[in-house]
Amino acid sequence: MDHDIQLKMSLPNIANIELVAVEALERMAQHLGINNEKIGDGRILVTEAVINALEHSGQKRPTVRVEFTMTKEKLAIFVRDYGKGFKPEEIEDPNINEKLSAVNKRGWGLKLMKSMSDDFLIESNQNGTKITIIKNLI
Amino acid sequence: MDQELKLTSELKNDCLVLTTSGYVNNSGGEKIAAEFNKHFSDGTKKIILNLADSKVVNSIGISFLIEIIEKLNESDGKLVFTNLDPAVEKTLTIMGLFNFAAKENSVEDALKFFEQ
Numbered sequence: 349m350d351h352d353i354q355l356k357m358s359l360p361n362i363a364n365i366e367l368v369a370v371e372a373l374e375r376m377a378q379h380l381g382i383n384n385e386k387i388g389d390g391r392i393l394v395t396e397a398v399i400n401a402l403e404h405s406g407q408k409r410p411t412v413r414v415e416f417t418m419t420k421e422k423l424a425i426f427v428r429d430y431g432k433g434f435k436p437e438e439i440e441d442p443n444i445n446e447k448l449s450a451v452n453k454r455g456w457g458l459k460l461m462k463s464m465s466d467d468f469l470i471e472s473n474q475n476g477t478k479i480t481i482i483k484n485l486i
Numbered sequence: 487m488d489q490e491l492k493l494t495s496e497l498k499n500d501c502l503v504l505t506t507s508g509y510v511n512n513s514g515g516e517k518i519a520a521e522f523n524k525h526f527s528d529g530t531k532k533i534i535l536n537l538a539d540s541k542v543v544n545s546i547g548i549s550f551l552i553e554i555i556e557k558l559n560e561s562d563g564k565l566v567f568t569n570l571d572p573a574v575e576k577t578l579t580i581m582g583l584f585n586f587a588a589k590e591n592s593v594e595d596a597l598k599f600f601e602q
Contacts (some may be wrong), residue, residue: 360583369583370542388541388573395544444552444582448559453552456545456581463580 352419353379359398361410366398369414376418377485386485389464390423393481400457400475405431420438423471425481433472491540493504493522501600503593509537514540522554526593531563534596538569543577546599555586564588566596 355372359365370391377387394414403414407430415426439458446451462468469481492507504518509559522533525597537543554566565587567578578584587595590596 366544367489367542368507377564385572388571389576391542392544392573392577395542399544399546442581444585447552448556448586449551453549454546456548458546460577460580464576 352417354415355413356413359402359414361402363411365402369398373416373418373423376416377423380418380420382418382420382423382485386423386483389453390425390483393461393464393483394425396460396479397425397479398458400461401427401429401479404434405429405476408433409456420473421484423481423483423485426478427451427476427481427482428476428478430476433477436470436472463478480485491517493517493521493568494504497523497525499600501597502530503534503596503597505536505538505593510537510543510547512544512546512601515547516523519550519553522557526557526561526563530558531558531561532600532601533558533565534568534593535565536568536576537571540574541571543574544589545577545581548577548581551583551587554580555583559583559586563566564600566590566599568593568596 353376355376373385373390373394374387398412402410408465417424441459442455461481465481466484469480471478489509491509494505496503504521504543558565567587567589569592576583
């Protein structure tokens with residue numbers, strides 16, 4: 349990516365910490381003149397990636413590393429946790445018809461990230477999980 | 487960015503208009519559901535949720551809205567979302583909420599929807 353700007357941060361598990369990442373993303377996007385609709389998608393992607401990592405890492409004191417690389421054309425989001433990992437192929441896509449009558453109505457994070465991104469990759473093992481999200485900005 | 491969701495509610499005719507400001511997260515979703523439940527138990531089944539000032543939502547917060555839709559479905563009621571930010575609308579679409587809830591551009595349009 350030409351003329352990219354990068355930001356790295358380490359987020360502890362405290363209430364609404366994902367908003368720190370969202371605000372950083374908004375600031376970077378405004379600097380590059382990214383349109384509001386794409387910024388909106390970025391907000392949702394970052395929010396879901398961070399809360400998913402903090403909630404499912406399985407660590408006693410989870411910490412999530414977040415990295416953004418942004419150009420006018422593309423946003424890359426990397427979210428890394430150091431938890432127990434999981435098998436992405438074992439996670440079924442949630443379905444609203446089933447969720448309506450289910451006790452547990454949660455579990456939408458991966459589906460949202462997959463659907464809203466242009467490229468989405470999960471790498472997970474017993475040492476943690478890294479999620480890579482690519483969003484085209486033009 | 488406001489972290490704490492602010493919620494106002496108003497009864498217009500037989501419709502409950504809930505207006506949010508801020509982040510619809512776990513506690514925000516819970517707050518919306520609690521206000522809904524208060525009115526639902528009194529028989530209100532026409533609900534308008536104005537999200538004009540909520541540009542950030544998460545799926546945990548939205549899962550509380552699925553609970554609301556479930557209760558309304560079972561009782562011939564309806565939830566209408568209004569003033570949606572495009573990314574929030576996309577989120578609700580991906581989750582399939584518009585198969586069971588409606589969306590309108592404004593609260594006024596939602597009130598007309600219920601008059602039909």
